[in-house]
Amino acid sequence: MSEETSTLTGQDLPDVRDWPTLDLDGTEFDPILADLMREGPLTRIRLPFGEGWAWLATRYQDVRAITNDPRFSRTAGMTRQVTRIAPHFSPQPGSPAWADQPDHNRLRKTVAGAFTVSAMKRLRPRAQEILDPLVEGVLREGPPADLVERVLEPFPVAVICEVMGVPAADRERMHAWAAQIVSTKGGAEASAEAKKGMFGWILDTVRARAHSESDDVYSLIGSAVRRGEISEAEAVGLAAPLQIGGEAVTHNCGQMLYLLLTRPELMARMRERPAERGPVLDELLRYIPHRSSVGLARIALEDVDLHGVRIGAGEAVYVSYLAANRDPDVFPSPDRIDADRDPNPHLSFGNGVHYCTGAVLARLQIELLVETLLDRLPGLRLAVPADQVPWRRRTMIRGPRSLPVTW
Template sequence: MSEPSRTAGGVAAEEPVPFPFSPVIGLDVDPAYAALRERPSLLRVSVPYGHDAWLATRHEDVRAVLADPRFSRAASADHDEPRLTPLPLRTSVMGLDPPDHTRLRTVVSHAFTMRRVENLRPWVHALADRLLDEMVEQGPPADLANAFCVPLAGRVVCALLGIPFEDREKFQTWLRAHFTTTEMSADEVAAGMRALRGYLAELVERRRHDPRDDLVTALVRACDEERRCTEEELVGLVSILLIAGHDTTAFQMSASAYVLLTHPEQADLLRSRPELASGAVEELLRYVPLIAHVSFARYATEDVLVGGTLVREGDAVLPAIPSANRDEAVFPHPDRLDFRRASNPHLGFGFGPHRCLGAALVRMQMRVVLPKLLARLPDLRLAVPAAEVPWATGIQARTVESLPVTWGARRAGR
């Protein structure tokens, strides 16, 4: 561990505070963050795994740490990285700095184009209609998360990557290992990570001999013919795209559906004015604290002043994105859901060089799915009191385990 850091005024940092502060469940953001955002300095914290770190809670500070090249992700490989997960998650591009990070990011951006995403839009419309047809045909009540949100996100990313959706029974537990905090042991997490990488390595090899019109084939071509990445890096890229496109997207859509069902005035607004879909999606990305507590640690490669704190070279900073997205200095009435919010520089996809690779795909799906859901089932509502909706625990994400819903007896129309 590095020497105790000092504030800009030279005062020794306080003793580290245990973090997370409380076992917040659901979509509540820990109230302790509001008080911390009033401080001009960062807070020193101790976490369940790894060494102590600084906690950044203000939007300005979080954004600075995520974007400043003096903060490194690659340096985490040389430290016992502060984290909430039993094992460090250094999946490919997420553990690199430029120029290696830029090289791999360019591989993905050349293969994962906006055109490829937009070409999926008509198919996403049709898929959403089909899943809703099946749910309506079976009749209420239904589990909206597992009957609609999860299979939609899963089918979309599997189609994009070229992964057989029927293999989801194999890999869904392996994906969950990447999010676990207390749900699985370190041995179980390690086994899940190894199994996922083995499965994807076999898929990459199959696409090498049997190319298809999918993203894995495009990535294989970029790495084999253009020598842009190694085999290990290639498998890591496919892994992070599957994790983000499957579980993260499903988590976001399920939590967003819950928000709509518990904010009927905003749901009615979007239903009556579907042209607000883009703004509504951005507000949901801000409002839903999908990252339960903090993003990956960043290490200072030299002394850096962040807010009122001098972060010494070698110190780690944990960016608290849920806090940044509720910063009253940036978002008026931050705890209010407002689909007509004029300015929304949220950090739901991160910021800087490690900004989410799949942001365009997530936005497209949410802009298609949420207005369609409200239009198809205008009287959709929770089938249980909101307090009884079960939330996932033991993972580094906020999502429902199930979302029981019901609707009127009349048949829903298109």
């Protein structure tokens, strides 16, 4: 279908909109995405890298429909230079992020047991043991302190490394690799070098644990490779996104704490009604712009009609979970933080087959971080004016670069 082709209703297709990756401060919603949401349920976008244009779906029901529809394939995008946010494009064969059914379930089954609700309940005391010394160190040294450096970075790194089975001696370089992979700084070369280091470490570890009877994730994956259930390439593709997941917790929680620290009424609510913190955290998860732009594209395997528009076979389609979380048909007054919002069916962890494997783990860490910091640091407040908090630049995951606080 060419850019001049008309829709099924005889109307012209929407113009292709350039969508640069903006460096935004605070929790400001991307103004370009806001414009695209107003322009229609389906628009067309061109991102900074890759080739051509892609459809963008922003309405809640459309996002859910597309992410549950097997006619839209992630796998078909592995060999396509579609328009994209990242300067580098090297999809890892075997990664569940790029897998369609039934391969996706086959791969995910290997590690699913390590991320269940019951497994996270067993992990919670150990995670608290990891967190407590970090907070005690902050208290011992006194204010001011950078929460990102002292707590929000080391805690998720330590927890995911614990779950995965990364030895303490290797955790610092694993974190450095992960941080570079989710950044757009340094371009394709820096990303490729980080992936080479991480992927090589993963492969060596999976091979070494082929006969391990431990329950860490690398042992589970190594055993699956030995049994012939997944290949070594699939083992690397399966493990790497899980290993990188701690980066998202750091920056998402940074945004949530920034909102609490800049909205006294919200902080008071969390302190005065601790039993009701869960719904507030859900609302903050819905509200925060947890990423820049969009994630991975899907490719239409056949013509699909949506809202009177024909998405042609072979065309790329993106969904925006950020936009879906601000759909006024599902979330009244979506640009307002409503601590009593009920129901709150946000899509912050994705939807459909590609729903985040580590969602329960991420939620556990966010709960522990917020609850422990609020309970152990009475009077917690920013140590600088809100507009002086520095934010990450040239990144795929948004968040404060540092969070200076006092108490």
